[in-house]
Amino acid sequence: MQVGDQVYLKEGGTMFGAVRAVHAHGLQIYVENSGDFDVKAEAVAAVHDGKVLLNPEKLGPALRTAISHAHRAEEAR
Structure with a gap:
């Protein structure tokens, strides 16, 4: 895991x-x-191939909410 790796939930x-x-x-x-x-x-x-996969069950509510809004601006277009 290193700076710049992309982050995903699955x-x-x-x-x-x-x-x-x-x-x-x-x-x-x-x-x-x-x-x-x-x-x-x-x-x-x-962690593999420049990707970090997170377990959503172990994330706090503020972070889960932020993730759900991550692409909202793109979806509005």
Whole structure:
């Protein structure tokens, strides 16, 4: 896992953000249209090929809401 990796909720899903920083106990991600969020390491389900997959059940409500709004501006077009 490294800065710049794309972040998803599931394999084959829509990318909603990118890794901003990696820390000993987790990472910071940027979510499109919402800003930066801290994610605990236990919420990371998998890492491969420049992708980070998160387990939505281990994410807080504010982050889940931000993810659901990540592409709202694009959908309005």
